[in-house]
Amino acid sequence: MNPVSANHRLFYGWVVVAAAFAVTFVGFGSAYTFSAFVPSLQHDFGASRGSVSLVFSLAGFLYFAFGVVSGPLADRWGARSLAMLGMLLVGAGLALASVARTMVEVYAAYGLGVGLGVGCAYVPAIGAVQRWFIARRGFASGIAVSGIGVGTLVMPPLASWLIDTLGWRSAYLALGSLAAVIGIGMSCFIVNDPRERGIGPDGFPLAIGEPLRVSAGASLWEAIRSSQFVGLYAACLICSFSVFIPFVHLVPYALDHHIDQPAAVLLLGIIGVGSTLGRFFLGSLADRIGRPSFLLMMFIGMAGSLAIWVIATNFWSLSAFALLFGIFYGGWVAILPTVVMDHFGGRHVSSIIGVLYTSVAIGTLIGPTAAGFIFDISHSYTLPILTSVGLNIIAASIAALTVRTSARMATAD
Template sequence: MRTTAVTDHPKTKLFYGWFVVAAAFVVTFIGFGSAYTFSSFVDSLQRDFGASRGSVSLVFSFAGFLYFGLGMISGPLADRWGAKRLAAIGMALVGLGLMLAGRAQTIVQVYAAYSIGIGAGVGCAYVPTLGAVQRWFVKRRGFASGLAVSGIGVGTLVMPPLATWLIASLGWRDAYLVLGFFAAIVGVGSSFLIADDPRRHGVGPDGAPLDPLASSPVRHGVSVREAVRTARFAGLYATCLISAFGVFVPFVHLVPYAVDHQVAPAAAVLLLGTIGVGSTAGRFFLGGIADRVGRDAFLIAMYVGMAASLAIWAVAGGFWPLVGFALLFGVFYGGWVAILPAVVTDHFGGRNVGGIIGILYTSVAIGTLLGPSAAGFAFDISHSYVFPVAISAAANVVAALIAVATMKTGSPIAAVVRS
């Protein structure tokens, strides 16, 4: 009897899941890297339009709220239409937003192009892309997720200096055009490598061979409606909401805190880059550790680590102690971002993971919108950052305790697998 050879055997062909991870890296690199280029344009915009520094914070808050909050729309759409389409649309919006910013005639038009283009673009692409990565891995899901989102950290390090160089060489308007074309071409191009289901490529998760008698591709998992009604989801949502309220405070207030403590402004700005270095390291290296020690326990450790590092910030006064805080905080923050989508997929399955992650990330959107501004109001009242930083640390302690309690609840996907 003649047999048919398997043409997509994982031992003879590179597992396509790594191409999906690479595409996700590029999407997060361009999306979030483009978002953080705004700081490079502030001086030019102030000079040409007379914009105030205070108004800049509104741009970041609105864009951040959009790219986390829109996941509850883009996630379910990706589960239905495919992550490739949503990621391509999102990258096109990012590129269009940057190009329109370069042709703006008022500062309001710049803000609208940046906030809506970047916010809606990243919101359209981020959650669907992360959801696609989760479906390709089980044993190495944490490692793969960490590699995918490490594009955020690398983009934060690379894109702002690139924008600064382009502004010096071409002027801010043409710099926006170049960045926009780059984002559209490279971002959309990489999106076409994204695929939702390994079974359609002839393999299972992690490259495992498929049963040749298996039926059409099936992805196990609960529905979005079933997921959001579980105690497990409620616990995850509460931990993310409470933690995010404090997690994003350093991104807005670390530099002014350092300046208040006699750190030179040029040196203070480097602290944000230090968070990016730590975050990149955390995303690259901690995901693999999570796969070995258990992803639930690892998530709790990230909350504890962020709480401990924020406590260090509360007592740090000089440049080097703040560098130590920024690096340590970045590592735990990066590990949190990397492992969260994997934990969601572990407990709810891959069938509707985009929609579930999207709804979960509305908690992060709320924290991004409220946390830094609340810390600013607290500083206006007390003229000190001690109270808001302490609250940020305490919030992550509470998040860790809720995560411990959540671990005791049953995993919804376990019931689906048993049935």
């Protein structure tokens, strides 16, 4: 019998999941509106597509790289205060971007504000979710990070409407206010560990004498020296050079193929639909088939979907790409924290996730910007997209090797 149901009370772990969902919704949702702002920024500042793309790449680099700082801080001080600070920074960054007078000021406001803000909040919030669950960890993590998918579905069309109605500057101000109010408010409900509320993971009672804070698991140094971590890091690094290119360049690509602005922005929303499906439904599937093998499937799926983008030139073919890419991208994001928790335990899970996400940070900094400058030179996205397919195939190969190595080690033990 479920220990929580006996008392007819909601297991507080689901409240933590809801809070993490809200943080990822407004944080990443605000960040992924960027593609809707590209034409306005190019027009008002006379900037090339590559230089405008660097705004997103800088923010993406920071919000993944900063996890290496926010993760250890959350392990020591708790996730709530880090998440609240992060959401405040996101709101402030968007508000300051609304009054920027040069591209350099956009880099500083959006790049630093949104980048550091999401970096402050994301790893601590997702790390906290991992500690609250064991049996349904993949499902719970999938729901928490599905906020990214729902944010990608809701926020770009909202941003497009705000731009058309108010102009891009007022649109940034409105999005910043929304991010601060919802993000800070929901962050208040994050609790770092179930033992702080006198219960164990999944709502089971604590054993007599069990400590009130989690103590089991590898140290950060033990984790990063392991073959499992090295394999995960390499696969995520190579994959990340390509995975965020659609979030910056899909709308300009669609506009280049004579698709009107509302329909082009809708493609980002379709990625959000797929991402939500991938995070929400595939997380529980991963619990059943094995999370490492599931991760391998996500790399293969992203490679296959990006191959569709190479030949997609109209709205419906681009919609098919966007939906499939979103599903596999969403599954990839959902499963990474749970794989870390499975391998290395909960004692330093936020720190380990933070270090792992530096791989994603490097890829995010380089990939979308490089794609933009290649387009400026060649006036085509064919080379960046084909390269993206190949990189995901390489990432899948590394993941397969890591899964086999881990299985051999488990058999030897």
